[in-house]
Amino acid sequence: MRNGTAAKVRRDLSMLAILSVAYIALAWNVTNSYYQLILTLVPIWAAFGVSWNILSGYAGQLSFGHASFFGIGGYVMTLALVYWNLTPWLGIPLGMVVGGFAAVLIGTPTFRLRGHYFALSMLAYPLAVLYFLQYFGFQEMSLPMHREAPAAYLEFSDPRFYTLVAVGLLIAAVFVCVLVENSRFGLALLAIRQNELAAEAAGIDSKTWKMRALIVSGMMAAAAGGLYACVQLVVTPDSVFGMLVSAQPVVLTLFGGVASLWGPVIGAAFLVPLSKFLDAYAGNVLPGIQGVVYGAAVIAIILAAPDGLYWTLRDKFWKKAAPKPIPTASKPDHLAKASVTAGTPLMKVAGLSKSFGGLRAVSDVSFEIAEGEILGIIGPNGAGKTTLFNLLNGVLPADTGTATLSGQSMLGKKVHAVCHMGVGRTFQVVRSFPRLPLFDNVIVGAYGAGLSDQDAADAAIHALHRTGLADIAGVEAGSLTNKQLRLMELARALAGRPKLLLLDETLAGLGREECDDILDVLKRLRDEGMTIGIIEHTMHAMLRIADRFVVLDHGAVLASGPPRTVVEDRTVIEAYLGKKFLAKLDA
Amino acid sequence: MDIESLIENIANALTAGLTIGCIYGLMCIGLGLIFGIMKVVNFAQGEILMLGMFASLYLVTGGGVLAFLGPYVGPFVGAILAGPIIFVVGALIHKFLISRVSGLKTAGSIDDGHFGQLIVTLGISLILQNGGMIVFGSTPFTVRTPLSSSAIEVGLGIGDASVFLNKAKLIACAVAIVTALALYMTMEFTRIGKALRAAADNPTAATYMGIDVDKYYRMAFGMGCGITAIAGGLMATYLSFGPFVGFDYVIIMYSGVVLGGIGSIMGAFWGGLTVGFVQQFSALILPPQLQNAAIFIVFLLIVLLRPQGLFGRSAERA
Numbered sequence: 001m002r003n004g005t006a007a008k009v010r011r012d013l014s015m016l017a018i019l020s021v022a023y024i025a026l027a028w029n030v031t032n033s034y035y036q037l038i039l040t041l042v043p044i045w046a047a048f049g050v051s052w053n054i055l056s057g058y059a060g061q062l063s064f065g066h067a068s069f070f071g072i073g074g075y076v077m078t079l080a081l082v083y084w085n086l087t088p089w090l091g092i093p094l095g096m097v098v099g100g101f102a103a104v105l106i107g108t109p110t111f112r113l114r115g116h117y118f119a120l121s122m123l124a125y126p127l128a129v130l131y132f133l134q135y136f137g138f139q140e141m142s143l144p145m146h147r148e149a150p151a152a153y154l155e156f157s158d159p160r161f162y163t164l165v166a167v168g169l170l171i172a173a174v175f176v177c178v179l180v181e182n183s184r185f186g187l188a189l190l191a192i193r194q195n196e197l198a199a200e201a202a203g204i205d206s207k208t209w210k211m212r213a214l215i216v217s218g219m220m221a222a223a224a225g226g227l228y229a230c231v232q233l234v235v236t237p238d239s240v241f242g243m244l245v246s247a248q249p250v251v252l253t254l255f256g257g258v259a260s261l262w263g264p265v266i267g268a269a270f271l272v273p274l275s276k277f278l279d280a281y282a283g284n285v286l287p288g289i290q291g292v293v294y295g296a297a298v299i300a301i302i303l304a305a306p307d308g309l310y311w312t313l314r315d316k317f318w319k320k321a322a323p324k325p326i327p328t329a330s331k332p333d334h335l336a337k338a339s340v341t342a343g344t345p346l347m348k349v350a351g352l353s354k355s356f357g358g359l360r361a362v363s364d365v366s367f368e369i370a371e372g373e374i375l376g377i378i379g380p381n382g383a384g385k386t387t388l389f390n391l392l393n394g395v396l397p398a399d400t401g402t403a404t405l406s407g408q409s410m411l412g413k414k415v416h417a418v419c420h421m422g423v424g425r426t427f428q429v430v431r432s433f434p435r436l437p438l439f440d441n442v443i444v445g446a447y448g449a450g451l452s453d454q455d456a457a458d459a460a461i462h463a464l465h466r467t468g469l470a471d472i473a474g475v476e477a478g479s480l481t482n483k484q485l486r487l488m489e490l491a492r493a494l495a496g497r498p499k500l501l502l503l504d505e506t507l508a509g510l511g512r513e514e515c516d517d518i519l520d521v522l523k524r525l526r527d528e529g530m531t532i533g534i535i536e537h538t539m540h541a542m543l544r545i546a547d548r549f550v551v552l553d554h555g556a557v558l559a560s561g562p563p564r565t566v567v568e569d570r571t572v573i574e575a576y577l578g579k580k581f582l583a584k585l586d587a
Numbered sequence: 588m589d590i591e592s593l594i595e596n597i598a599n600a601l602t603a604g605l606t607i608g609c610i611y612g613l614m615c616i617g618l619g620l621i622f623g624i625m626k627v628v629n630f631a632q633g634e635i636l637m638l639g640m641f642a643s644l645y646l647v648t649g650g651g652v653l654a655f656l657g658p659y660v661g662p663f664v665g666a667i668l669a670g671p672i673i674f675v676v677g678a679l680i681h682k683f684l685i686s687r688v689s690g691l692k693t694a695g696s697i698d699d700g701h702f703g704q705l706i707v708t709l710g711i712s713l714i715l716q717n718g719g720m721i722v723f724g725s726t727p728f729t730v731r732t733p734l735s736s737s738a739i740e741v742g743l744g745i746g747d748a749s750v751f752l753n754k755a756k757l758i759a760c761a762v763a764i765v766t767a768l769a770l771y772m773t774m775e776f777t778r779i780g781k782a783l784r785a786a787a788d789n790p791t792a793a794t795y796m797g798i799d800v801d802k803y804y805r806m807a808f809g810m811g812c813g814i815t816a817i818a819g820g821l822m823a824t825y826l827s828f829g830p831f832v833g834f835d836y837v838i839i840m841y842s843g844v845v846l847g848g849i850g851s852i853m854g855a856f857w858g859g860l861t862v863g864f865v866q867q868f869s870a871l872i873l874p875p876q877l878q879n880a881a882i883f884i885v886f887l888l889i890v891l892l893r894p895q896g897l898f899g900r901s902a903e904r905a
Contacts, residue, residue, distance in 0.1 A: 062701070109891045116628065120845050121890050124883040127838065131880035243834070247709060254702045288830075291717025299710035303687055306703045 002443075002453060005182040012261055016174050020167055027163040036159040037231070038276045042268050043163075043170035044228050045252060049264025050173040051220035052249035057259035058186055059213045060193025061111075065122035066249055068106065069099045069218040071129065071241035073225030078141050078235050081153070088154040092226035099222025100215050107214040111207060114196075123246065130241040142234045154230050162231050169227055170265070173220050177261055180216065184447040184456075189213055190259070191444045195431035201393060203419035203448025203496055221249075255298060257310025259435075266309050271298070311435075346371045346531050347392075347410075347500055352401030354391055361387040363555040365401070369500065374522065374532045376546030376563075378539055380575060384555040385535045386428065389502050393425050394418040405500065419448060424493030425502045430485045434478030438469060441477050442491045449496035456495070463494035466528070467521055483514040487521065494525075501525075503534040507541055519545050539567065539576070551575070595748040600867045602750050606760040608863025610821050612856035613763040614836065615843035616770060617815030619855025622844055624787040624807040627689050628701065630708040631680075632815055632840055633833025634715035635673060639816025640730075640823040640832065641723060642669035647730050662732045662755075663762055666820025670766075670813040677812025680711060681805045690804050691790055712833070719830030727827040734758065735825040759821035766817055767856050770810075774852060783807055787850070815840075842886045848896025857897060862886075 693700025847854030
């Protein structure tokens with residue numbers, strides 16, 4: 001469990017207990033078997049929604065093909081029952097195991113794709129399986145009855161027991177989701193959703209976390225599919241692998257509120273009964289009208305509440321609790337005032353080059369950063385500054401050259417591995433987690449670096465103090481100013497306890513006074529012993545804090561040295577202000 | 588199987604793949620326009636195809652185009668006229684629904700509004716499917732033309748082997764190619780095309796350049812719907828259809844667009860063509876039930892080997 005989430009976990013779990021008891025009490029008094037079936041299906045679809053939400057909500061990896069796992073659960077349970085006479089009590093767990101393996105099998109190639117490509121490719125898996133099942137003659141399979149021991153085979157003559165089992169499944173699913181949401185797992189997923197590259201730069205191994213999310217999600221979906229087949233007593237490829245099945249968790253979760261614990265539950269509680277009632281009553285009067293009403297209802301509500309019911313209602317009716325003060329650190333910050341030997345080189349870059357086709361974006365660049373100094377890397381737009389950083393922290397592979405941090409090579413490593421070596425990086429475009437408090441935004445960096453829960457909390461607290469954000473640590477990041485967001489990114493990088501900070505245009509888009517505040521923070525960090533490489537194209541601000549300059553132009557080092565010599569360098573003036581200006585200067 | 592009939596089968600699969608593939612290609616361009624320019628995943632595109640088929644049907648049988656132009660020309664004119672009609676339908680759908688969850692309104696929000704778009708287009712799809720059932724009924728229809736039951740036989744010069752070209756499909760294929768070319772010209776060489784591409788590339792910057800992004804998005808959505816509707820009208824000449832026909836084709840459209848590379852409008856045409864070929868060739872070696880499975884497997888293989896699609900560029904900036 002993450003630091004500071006105990007109260008929320010307690011609240012969510014008691015809510016879960018109250019709702020479950022109330023729901024079962026309600027179901028126990030329903031005698032109409034059609035209504036009872038609806039009451040059984042609501043928790044099953046909700047559990048499927050929760051599973052989809054873990055991968056597509058929290059981690060933002062939109063999947064249009066979650067029927068793969070739902071269908072595997074349904075078919076494994078059914079086949080095991082038909083051919084091996086295996087009780088569903090074991091068949092459903094077996095389906096979950098197969099679902100987990102399927103997740104690895106599907107995820108390994110498909111996670112190479114991003115965005116829409118990923119979402120649509122996921123759709124192809126269940127459809128391919130669907131046609132194979134039809135071809136191999138598994139069109140319609142009924143579950144055999146076991147009159148001698150119905151309960152042992154998850155068969156009940158009283159449908160209320162199915163509801164009981166379904167509620168049990170949903171409780172388990174919500175509990176797993178609580179564990180995910182309030183641990184470093186959930187925070188890593190949220191970070192990946194916001195900006196995968198920034199998450200990697202904060203030390204998060206996005207591939208591994210995404211795969212874990214898919215496995216958990218796949219197993220949970222398989223369990224829902226298995227129980228669904230038990231309740232329906234018959235499976236067909238279309239009823240568990242079909243496109244409508246894939247669409248179901250998407251609609252339920254988006255309707256209820258994506259990336260929230262209760263979103264899928266709210267969605268299922270509203271939409272499943274709605275569609276069933278429409279089917280039963282309106283469909284008889286005018287076939288087709290049920291689909292029209294259902295479609296219109298879904299559209300109307302999403303237009304009124306674009307983020308889903310949960311978030312919209314929460315924003316509207318729950319007054320924001322006063323931001324909690326951050327806890328005090330349990331240990332003093334052992335890294336502040338690190339002992340530095342001025343002049344010892346920390347990072348050495350030699351002969352680094354990178355071409356894109358015919359364009360030499362970075363060409364034979366060599367420089368050093370000494371411990372405890374601020375190196376300003378300046379140059380006009382398109383000089384190759386950001387590309388240089390991308391080479392150094394593993395976003396792009398270099399063509400030739402070397403780069404070492406305290407003697408260890410930084411090249412040929414993955415982005416998160418470079419972060420683990422002790423390199424913190426910020427990006428030109430700030431990405432925050434708007435719904436999370438500032439503190440959680442920062443602690444991501446500490447988790448990325450692999451710190452334990454307590455150490456991570458300490459590191460985040462120290463980072464907030466060092467960037468002057470400690471007073472607003474409880475505020476949601478969505479309401480911060482641009483300057484505060486820039487500082488937040490800095491704090492996130494600091495929370496990973498880096499040896500070296502690479503900052504990409506931290507001052508971009510800030511006013512003069514805001515710039516001054518950030519420059520003060522950077523100066524203070526340097527005085528505490530931090531080593532910083534900072535990209536800027538405004539020479540102005542850099543003159544005030546940089547100890548040394550490296551000037552890049554057209555990918556090559558134009559000049560380097562102390563600020564004064566660099567700004568008087570004729571080639572630098574030419575690159576910045578043009579030949580004409582130089583001529584005027586000479587005249 | 589002897590060599591002669593093997594050659595005959597391959598040649599026939601090739602020509603059938605080409606003709607059907609071109610029509611699929613046009614259908615995919617419609618979706619590719621919407622997807623590429625607005626970045627909206629439109630799950631209702633299959634129903635737009637269905638509307639195109641019915642628009643053509645009513646123009647031909649109800650609107651008197653058939654009586655006026657005869658059964659040979661009428662159905663194809665009906666298909667082309669379905670384009671502007673569904674353009675208007677698409678523009679209206681955009682004005683009242685899609686524009687509320689897309690465009691500048693959602694640009695830069697956490698998921699760029701994709702989640703809202705998904706729900707809205709799924710809802711539209713449900714309404715059109717079921718509304719179609721109420722309005723049109725569920726008996727299958729076709730736009731009858733005698734051309735769909737006659738073929739041109741071309742000898743291959745090897746024994747008796749010959750290729751059969753279905754006349755309706757052949758004309759439909761020609762109309763599809765001409766329409767696709769016209770669209771290509773529009774996108775490349777006219778002011779509208781330039782504005783559309785600018786709005787696709789960077790809506791915020793396009794706004795600063797004085798381009799009314801909302802207007803052009805509406806146009807893109809309408810054009811995307813119109814193009815797919817023309818393809819629908821063409822398919823209606825050789826295919827029987829009902830209100831739920833869109834279901835089968837929306838997946839083919841997405842496969843084609845992703846294969847071609849998201850953002851590349853002509854790539855969508857080649858993607859659709861590829862799907863057409865795979866479908867026809869798989870018929871040579873696979874039982875009919877597995878033809879659709881073959882499409883998805885080839886789709887996955889291509890996408891996994893070339894994640895940016897056949898014609899897309901991968902561009903990511905830190």
